[in-house]
Amino acid sequence: MTTGSPSSSPDLKPWTVQSSRDVIRDRWLKLRADDCVTADGTEITPYYVLEYPDWVHVVAIDDEDQLILVEQYRHAFGGITLEVPAGAIDREDPSVTAAAARELEEETGYVAEQWRSFGKHSPNPATHTNFCHTVLALGARPSGTRLNDPTEQIRVVRVPVRDAARLAADGTFTNAMQIASLAIALGAIGKWNP
Incomplete structure (x- = not known):
């Protein structure tokens, strides 16, 4: 197991978002579907994200x-x-x-x-x-x-x-x-x- 802070790992990279679309967007809930590609090229389509205020x-x-x-x-x-x-x-x-x-x-x-x-x-x-x-x-x-x-x-x-x-x-x-x-x-x- 590697130790250190989560942001210190050089091997981990963010995904690339190829496209994004709203699934639901109203006053209570915002749900979007992102079509993503990981750093090693794996497609994750769709990946659902919930958008809320803090x-x-x-x-x-x-x-x-x-x-x-x-x-x-x-x-x-x-x-x-x-x-x-x-x-x-x-x-x-x-x-x-x-x-x-x-x-x-x-x-x-x-x-x-x-x-x-x-x-x-x-x-x-x-x-x-x-x-x-x-x-x-x-x-x-x-x-x-x-x-x-x-x-x-x-x-x-x-x-x-x-x-x-x-x-x-x-x-x-x-x-x-x-x-x-x-x-x-x-x-x-x-x-x-x-």
């Missing part, structure tokens, strides 16, 4: 060391999930942190005093073009304002921070990307306790 996950903690979470129905999953507040970063959002603040207040009615961003990670580099950003919000408190999106029926839930790793391990948290965001943000402040 997403943000908000790991919000109040002054009582409680995570501010949401429960909602997820149709593809076929049930109710427990999640961190999250959503797409809009073009109008001036920054990742501004998007996180908007999503937190829209979904939960909470605002926060301190914000810390932990960079971006690919949800699935094989098929997705976007990134997911993890943002920690400390000092979360109710603002008295909550915007209701008719497509989202959300229940706000407070869970002790100390329970986060256990809830990830036992399957209560079902979204793998959000588990990663919880581990990154809570690990940075010494509160991810597996």
Whole structure:
């Protein structure tokens, strides 16, 4: 096995895209089919790519060391999930942190005093073009304002921070990307306790 950073391997080269076409392009989903050729000449036709805007996950903690979470129905999953507040970063959002603040207040009615961003990670580099950003919000408190999106029926839930790793391990948290965001943000402040 070769060691080193992924970008340090001189043998790996990007594919060449011979052509590209839209399969679906609407407000919810952009799916394109690329006709590709690998560096060694192998054709991969079509190769499907999902284009999404970047997403943000908000790991919000109040002054009582409680995570501010949401429960909602997820149709593809076929049930109710427990999640961190999250959503797409809009073009109008001036920054990742501004998007996180908007999503937190829209979904939960909470605002926060301190914000810390932990960079971006690919949800699935094989098929997705976007990134997911993890943002920690400390000092979360109710603002008295909550915007209701008719497509989202959300229940706000407070869970002790100390329970986060256990809830990830036992399957209560079902979204793998959000588990990663919880581990990154809570690990940075010494509160991810597996």
